[in-house]
Every structure is written in C-alpha cells, then in structure tokens.
Amino acid sequence: MKGPATTLRFGVNYTPRRGWFHSWQDFDPAAAAEDLAQIAGLGLDHVRVFHLWPLLQPNRSLIRPRGVEQLVKLVDLAAEQGLDVLVDGVQGHLSSFDFYPEWTRAWHHRNIFTEPGAIAAQAELLRTLGQALAGRPNLIGLQLGNELNNLVRDNPATPQQIDSYLDTLLAATREGLAADPRGLLALHSAYDAAWYGDDHPFTPEASARKGDLTVVHPWVMSGNCATLYGPRSPQVLHLAEYGVELAKAYAEDADRLVWVQETGAPEPLIPAADAPNFARRTLRGAADCTGVWGVTWWCSHDVDRALADYPELEYSLGLFDSAGRPKPVAQALAETVSELRAAPDEPEDRGTALVLDCTPSTRSVCCPGGAYFDAWMRLRRDGVRPAVVLAERAEDDKHLATRGITHLLRS
Amino acid sequence: MKGPATTLRFGVNYTPRRGWFHSWQDFDPAAAAEDLAQIAGLGLDHVRVFHLWPLLQPNRSLIRPRGVEQLVKLVDLAAEQGLDVLVDGVQGHLSSFDFYPEWTRAWHHRNIFTEPGAIAAQAELLRTLGQALAGRPNLIGLQLGNELNNLVRDNPATPQQIDSYLDTLLAATREGLAADPRGLLALHSAYDAAWYGDDHPFTPEASARKGDLTVVHPWVMSGNCATLYGPRSPQVLHLAEYGVELAKAYAEDADRLVWVQETGAPEPLIPAADAPNFARRTLRGAADCTGVWGVTWWCSHDVDRALADYPELEYSLGLFDSAGRPKPVAQALAETVSELRAAPDEPEDRGTALVLDCTPSTRSVCCPGGAYFDAWMRLRRDGVRPAVVLAERAEDDKHLATRGITHLLRS
Numbered sequence: 001m002k003g004p005a006t007t008l009r010f011g012v013n014y015t016p017r018r019g020w021f022h023s024w025q026d027f028d029p030a031a032a033a034e035d036l037a038q039i040a041g042l043g044l045d046h047v048r049v050f051h052l053w054p055l056l057q058p059n060r061s062l063i064r065p066r067g068v069e070q071l072v073k074l075v076d077l078a079a080e081q082g083l084d085v086l087v088d089g090v091q092g093h094l095s096s097f098d099f100y101p102e103w104t105r106a107w108h109h110r111n112i113f114t115e116p117g118a119i120a121a122q123a124e125l126l127r128t129l130g131q132a133l134a135g136r137p138n139l140i141g142l143q144l145g146n147e148l149n150n151l152v153r154d155n156p157a158t159p160q161q162i163d164s165y166l167d168t169l170l171a172a173t174r175e176g177l178a179a180d181p182r183g184l185l186a187l188h189s190a191y192d193a194a195w196y197g198d199d200h201p202f203t204p205e206a207s208a209r210k211g212d213l214t215v216v217h218p219w220v221m222s223g224n225c226a227t228l229y230g231p232r233s234p235q236v237l238h239l240a241e242y243g244v245e246l247a248k249a250y251a252e253d254a255d256r257l258v259w260v261q262e263t264g265a266p267e268p269l270i271p272a273a274d275a276p277n278f279a280r281r282t283l284r285g286a287a288d289c290t291g292v293w294g295v296t297w298w299c300s301h302d303v304d305r306a307l308a309d310y311p312e313l314e315y316s317l318g319l320f321d322s323a324g325r326p327k328p329v330a331q332a333l334a335e336t337v338s339e340l341r342a343a344p345d346e347p348e349d350r351g352t353a354l355v356l357d358c359t360p361s362t363r364s365v366c367c368p369g370g371a372y373f374d375a376w377m378r379l380r381r382d383g384v385r386p387a388v389v390l391a392e393r394a395e396d397d398k399h400l401a402t403r404g405i406t407h408l409l410r411s
Numbered sequence: 412m413k414g415p416a417t418t419l420r421f422g423v424n425y426t427p428r429r430g431w432f433h434s435w436q437d438f439d440p441a442a443a444a445e446d447l448a449q450i451a452g453l454g455l456d457h458v459r460v461f462h463l464w465p466l467l468q469p470n471r472s473l474i475r476p477r478g479v480e481q482l483v484k485l486v487d488l489a490a491e492q493g494l495d496v497l498v499d500g501v502q503g504h505l506s507s508f509d510f511y512p513e514w515t516r517a518w519h520h521r522n523i524f525t526e527p528g529a530i531a532a533q534a535e536l537l538r539t540l541g542q543a544l545a546g547r548p549n550l551i552g553l554q555l556g557n558e559l560n561n562l563v564r565d566n567p568a569t570p571q572q573i574d575s576y577l578d579t580l581l582a583a584t585r586e587g588l589a590a591d592p593r594g595l596l597a598l599h600s601a602y603d604a605a606w607y608g609d610d611h612p613f614t615p616e617a618s619a620r621k622g623d624l625t626v627v628h629p630w631v632m633s634g635n636c637a638t639l640y641g642p643r644s645p646q647v648l649h650l651a652e653y654g655v656e657l658a659k660a661y662a663e664d665a666d667r668l669v670w671v672q673e674t675g676a677p678e679p680l681i682p683a684a685d686a687p688n689f690a691r692r693t694l695r696g697a698a699d700c701t702g703v704w705g706v707t708w709w710c711s712h713d714v715d716r717a718l719a720d721y722p723e724l725e726y727s728l729g730l731f732d733s734a735g736r737p738k739p740v741a742q743a744l745a746e747t748v749s750e751l752r753a754a755p756d757e758p759e760d761r762g763t764a765l766v767l768d769c770t771p772s773t774r775s776v777c778c779p780g781g782a783y784f785d786a787w788m789r790l791r792r793d794g795v796r797p798a799v800v801l802a803e804r805a806e807d808d809k810h811l812a813t814r815g816i817t818h819l820l821r822s
Contacts, residue, residue, distance in 0.1 A: 019473070020470075022469040022470060022473060022475075025436065025466060025469065025475060025477075025478070026475065026477050054465065055436060058433040058436065059431075059433060059718045059719055059720070060719040060720050061717060061718060061719040062430070062433065062717070062718060064433075064436060064437065066436075066437050067436070096518050096519070097513040097514070097517075097518070097519065098513060098516060098517035098518065099513055100516070100517075102508040102509060102510055103508070103719070103720050105509060105511070105516075106508075106509035106511075106564070106565060107507050107508070107509065107564075108507070108508065108720055153517070153518075154517060306472060306473070307470045307472060307473060308470055308471040308472040308514070309470070309471050309514050309519055
C-alpha cells in the first residue's frame with residue numbers, strides 16, 4: 001500500500017444520510033449499504049468513515065465491543081460495494097461539533113493531548129480498533145482521528161507535547177494493525193491551522209513527517225480563501241494543488257505521498273452552480289501533481305436540515321442531497337474520475353520552485369492572504385507550476401536533485 | 412397520587428449493574444429485568460430511572476424515537492416486577508459525570524438554563540417523554556432531571572433565571588403528561604446546595620414551592636456532615652429527618668409532601684459495617700416525620716470497578732454489589748421497610764419548632780457545621796423533635812396553627 005501510487009485513488013468522506021453520525025446509536029446496516037451503493041455507483045474506490053468517541057469509549061476503561069463490531073460491519077458493507085476504507089479512530093471533531101467522552105470534561109477534565117491517562121485511553125482505543133480491523137481485505141488503514149487539532153481550543157498543548165501525543169498514538173495504531181502483513185497506513189490528520197497558523201502546536205513538520213503519508217485538508221474557507229479571492233479565482237481552483245506542494249516541501253522523504261483527504265464545495269462560498277467546475281479543477285489539479293495518493297471529497301450526503309445548529313455551509317457539502325438524490329457536483333466528480341482513470345494527466349514539470357522562508361511563528365505567510373501564498377498563486381496564474389522548497393534546503397543540492405528541482409525563485 | 416400519603420413509599424434509584432447508564436447504548440431488556448427482579452425481591456415498591464441526555468437528544472432537534480421506546484420498555488419491565496417508576500428526564504449530572512449533548516458545548520456552547528433554544532429543546536424532550544410515558548399504569552411521574560443544579564458550574568444563572576427555567580420545564584412536563592388523568596407527579600430535584608449554599612441560584616423556595624412535591628437529597632457528604640460529626644453521630648443518623656423538616660419550613664402549603672429521594676451510605680464516610688444501622692435509622696427517622704411521600708435509596712447496584720474515574724465513594728453505594736450479590740445494607744433496608752409497613756411509626760409530636768432566620772445569602776447556617784444545623788441537632792440530641800419555622804412566619808399564627816406548631820425556640 002505504501003510507495004508511489006501507480007493509480008490515483010478517488011473517494012469520499014462518508015456522512016450517513018439518515019441521522020448523520022448520530023445514526024451509530026441506531027446502526028442500520030441496510031441504510032448504510034444503500035448509502036455505500038450510491039457512492040460506489042459514482043465510480044469512487046474508497047470511503048473514509050468515522051465513529052464518535054463518546055459512543056465508542058463512554059468510560060475511560062470501557063470500549064464498547066458492539067460499537068467496534070458495528071464499525072467493522074460498516075467496513076464489510078463497503079467491501080460488498082467494492083469500496084476500500086480508511087477508518088478514523090478518535091472523533092473528536094466533526095463538522096463544528098466536538099465529541100468528547102464525559103470522562104474528559106467538566107469535573108473530570110483531562111487534557112486529551114497531555115494527560116497521561118487520556119493519552120493511554122486513546123492509544124488503547126486505537127489499538128483495539130486496529131486489532132478488530134486488521135485483515136479486512138478492503139482496509140486502507142487507520143487514522144488517529146479527524147482533525148484532532150480542532151480540539152486544541154479546550155486542550156492547550158505545546159508543539160513538543162503534540163509531537164509526543166502523535167508518536168504515542170501512531171505507535172498504538174501500528175501495534176493494533178500489526179497482525180496484518182500488508183503494511184496498512186497509520187495516519188493522522190489536521191485542519192489547515194497546521195499549515196497556516198502562527199504558533200499552532202500541530203506543525204507542518206508533524207503533518208509531513210509523522211504517519212505513513214501526509215494528509216492535507218485544503219479547504220476553501222481556511223484563511224477565508226474563497227471570500228478573499230472569489231469562488232472562480234485561481235486561488236480557489238488551484239488550492240488543492242497548492243496544499244500538496246506545500247506539504248511536499250516539509251517532507252524528509254521525497255517519495256512521501258500526499259493525500260488530499262478533504263476538499264469540498266461549501267455553499268455559499270462556492271455557489272452550487274460553480275461546484276461542478278470546482279470539483280473538476282480540484283481533481284485535475286491534484287492529479288497534475290506528482291506524489292499524490294488520492295483525493296477524497298467531503299462529503300457523501302448533505303446534512304439533513306431537520307438537524308439543527310450546523311454552520312450553514314455544512315448543509316450543502318454532499319454529493320447526494322439529504323433525500324439521496326445525486327447533485328450536479330456528483331456527476332462532475334464521477335466524470336472527472338472516469339476521465340483521469342482512462343487517461344491520467346501527465347504531471348507537469350515542477351522544475352521550478354518558490355522558496356518558502358518562514359518559522360513556526362510566521363507560517364501564516366502560507367495562508368490565503370499571506371505573502372507567500374500570493375506569490376505562489378501569481379506564478380501559477382502566469383503559467384508556472386511552482387513546487388515549494390524550504391529556505392533551509394535552498395542550498396541543499398541533493399534535496400533539490402532528488403525532487404527534480406532545477407530552478408529556484410524567491411518571493 | 413397527590414395529597415397526604417396513607418402509606419410511605421420505599422424504593423431505590425436504579426443503577427444498571429452491567430455497564431452503569433452507558434448500558435443504554437446496548438439496552439438489554441433481559442439484563443434490566445434481572446436487576447429489577449432483585450430490587451423487587453427486597454420488598455421495595457418503586458424505582459427511579461435515568462436516561463442520558465446526549466443519547467436521547469443528540470441534536471437539538473432530534474429526540475431519538477428508539478431511545479424513548481427503550482425508556483418506556485424499562486418502565487414496563489419494572490411493572491412486570493410490581494415496581495412503580497419515577498422517570499428523570501434530562502441527565503445531566505450523574506455520579507460526578509456531566510452528560511451534555513454536543514450542541515450545548517464547545518463551539519456550540521449554550522447556557523442550558525438561560526439560552527432560549529436550549530430551554531426550548533429541554534422542554535420538547537420532557538414533553539415527548541411525558542407523552543410517551545403517560546398511561547403507563549406504574550408511572551409515578553416525570554422529573555426534570557437529576558440534580559440539575561450541579562450544572563450551574565458551567566452554566567451560570569441568577570435565581571430569577573433558574574425560577575423561570577424550572578417553571579418552563581415543569582409546564583412542558585405537565586403538558587406531556589396531560590393525557591393521563593391520574594395527576595402524575597411533575598417534579599424537579601436539586602442537590603443540597605439548594606438548601607445549604609449561600610447565593611446558590613437554585614433556592615430553597617424553588618425546591619419547596621415548584622413541582623408537585625418537595626424533593627430532598629440529604630447526603631451525608633454534603634457540607635462534610637459525616638466527616639465533621641462521624642458516621643454514627645446523631646447529625647448523620649438524623650440527617651434525612653432534618654432535611655425533611657427544613658424543606659417543610661419553606662413550603663407554602665402545609666400539606667405539601669416531601670420525598671427523601673436520595674439517601675445512601677457512601678464508603679468510607681459510612682463504613683460498610685455501619686451502613687445497615689444508618690439505613691435503618693434513616694428510614695425510621697423519615698417515617699417519623701409527617702408529610703413524607705417516601706424514601707428512595709441511592710442506589711440499587713454498585714458501580715463496577717472495571718469502570719474508571721468515579722469518586723471512590725460512588726463504587727460502594729449499591730444494595731447489590733457489581734456481581735449482583737445483596738449486601739448487608741440491602742437486608743437491613745428490606746427488614747426495616749417490612750417492619751414499617753406492618754406497624755408504621757406513629758409520627759412524634761412536632762409542636763416545637765426552631766426558628767430559622769436566614770437569607771438566600773446566609774443559608775449556609777443550615778449546612779452541617781452551620782449555627783442553625785448545630786442548634787437543631789443539639790435539640791434533637793436532647794430528645795426534642797423540632798420542626799423548622801422561617802423567621803418571617805414566626806408571628807404568623809395561622810401558619811403555625813396549620814402546621815400544629817405550639818412552641819417556638821430561637822437559636
């Protein structure tokens with residue numbers, strides 16, 4: 001599973017149509033199978049799936065066997081539809097809601113990133129999930145959880161503490177998966193603050209160096225990209241590509257893959273009429289990069305408006321509406337996937353790179369509106385396809401040669 | 412159901428033996444029936460039952476039908492054992508854990524006592540539960556939730572706001588139960604801060620005047636009673652009785668009943684060897700008061716030590732241990748209930764009352780260690796059985812006559 005991809009993977013983040021993730025409480029295999037069949041019908045090859053932490057581990061020392069069984073059942077239902085699966089373990093954060101077990105909150109508050117008991121419990125959950133999932137033929141791997149860095153707000157930590165947390169949990173994930181000889185992926189993910197946020201404790205280095213590949217979630221709302229530049233702007237249409245190149249700059253292994261694991265077209269930032277083109281351009285842009293594992297759209301099904309309190313944009317992200325009807329964006333995605341599989345884009349030359357000179361405290365230069373972001377996008381608009389090279393490596397001929405970079409620009 | 416009790420009711424707060432309240436996620440009617448049969452075997456006549464708020468109402472506009480059905484099923488299972496049931500709606504707080512739905516926390520924080528949307532959602536939950544439960548022949552009533560005042564910590568509110576919250580939710584509860592012609596009880600409960608805590612926004616008046624009777628939870632750990640005076644002290648052995656008399660003082664209706672809804676023998680505050688006697692004395696003390704609805708022991712089954720993070724004392728409160736074996740305190744409780752039913756204590760004369768002069772800001776005089784508490788207990792130790800009269804009513808001859816009070820003492 002590791003190593004350079006021969007074929008790009010295309011998939012979707014699975015959001016159950018009926019009851020969103022609350023449906024775990026009333027898990028209905030038939031309903032899940034129906035959703036998954038719709039997804040497979042688009043020609044996608046994988047889904048990313050999510051359980052809820054408080055339901056899986058309601059007490060620090062209780063991992064619900066039935067919850068784990070149902071998660072495995074969902075993976076098997078996906079297999080029946082020919083879909084591979086990445087499982088996210090600790091949710092954690094989903095669509096603006098923070099799901100914490102009660103043993104981490106209020107009178108029982110434990111910092112989930114720094115308190116040894118809380119870390120050990122998460123490690124145990126990941127080990128248990130890994131053991132239960134190992135051997136499933138359609139399993140891609142196990143990820144610590146969805147954008148755990150959203151939880152920093154209530155669980156402050158230093159970069160060193162986050163590094164240690166990620167190392168501990170990735171080790172537990174690998175232990176859990178160890179019985180499976182295929183080298184399944186052990187991953188972690190972060191929202192864009194890791195790349196854009198000055199002093200944010202989840203660092204670009206942690207994203208680009210820990211776990212078996214680099215996960216990016218280049219969202220058009222991060223740094224107000226779509227608002228600043230408009231939904232049809234080059235900045236929006238090349239955002240996934242930029243995210244990939246930025247991620248590659250921080251890697252230590254030039255062959256390390258990047259997974260565009262979340263991208264989507266939130267209304268009204270991307271008007272519905274623009275969503276199909278945004279999807280096409282985003283997929284083609286990512287496919288045009290070297291070293292991409294795949295692209296996974298967020299998300300499969302709209303949140304039903306009968307459910308309250310989601311940010312407005314969360315209601316419009318599905319390929320299917322909440323009645324199960326495919327939206328135009330679904331068709332555009334399916335067509336683009338089919339085209340790319342038939343005749344993959346020949347990755348363009350990335351011999352030119354734009355040097356990135358920033359520290360953890362000034363990384364917001366990379367954020368939409370930042371100087372580096374704007375310089376990169378100016379080049380892109382002018383027909384250059386710049387890679388990204390860190391300033392500390394600009395004189396490292398071996399690094400440059402390994403990446404095939406022949407020409408450096410400075411902003 | 413309303414009006415002076417002819418027979419005292421004796422019951423237990425039901426804590427599922429397997430998986431505690433997390434067992435709702437894997438609701439097993441057979442396991443619940445087994446627990447309830449054990450309870451009925453002690454000769455108790457009722458249970459108080461609890462669901463978990465995040466499981467019942469995971470989204471502000473989603474009340475899980477299956478969760479409600481399972482709660483109704485539990486009530487029916489109790490009926491099969493001859494047990495009546497009080498249902499608590501919004502948990503809320505249980506045994507040190509605060510169960511909040513995610514739509515009230517973190518990015519979505521709403522003050523559950525003051526934010527109109529949060530209040531409306533709780534009202535809807537109570538209305539829905541009332542409608543589902545109305546007509547169940549063994550239903551005692553519906554209570555807003557267990558000791559909601561524990562949630563003040565993260566949801567600050569004024570006494571006026573709490574009064575309004577309680578009024579709104581009690582009205583919704585009554586609406587829900589309206590189809591049932593029996594006059595089921597609509598209640599609320601608070602932990603002892605309502606009676607003992609200076610400036611606490613849940614007031615003694617709210618406890619003693621809102622809802623269909625007054626609920627007290629006179630715990631030996633409140634105000635460190637057991638620690639201050641010792642497990643065999645008169646202060647501990649007369650605590651339930653004191654709680655009843657204090658509650659009666661604040662009532663506007665002299666016939667209003669008081670329910671000793673939680674009392675229990677937490678180790679090590681009450682050593683296991685002392686628990687049987689504590690149970691006997693507590694039941695007899697409450698039975699000796701006039702105007703008591705009943706006594707409900709906390710709790711049916713010990714928390715399994717396989718579950719982590721409960722305060723030490725929470726593991727020892729059951730009548731049955733976590734393997735389902737009855738403890739000596741269960742036998743003591745069963746015998747005392749049997750004796751009291753055969754030959755109810757003749758309530759002693761309460762012609763003497765000790766005048767209580769305090770304000771909401773000085774009510775801690777009533778707390779163990781407080782001047783009023785100590786004065787009342789000194790009288791009790793000397794053989795007097797004092798009622799409590801508020802200073803503002805000490806000259807109100809009608810009030811005193813209605814309550815049969817002929818002699819006032821001042822501390």
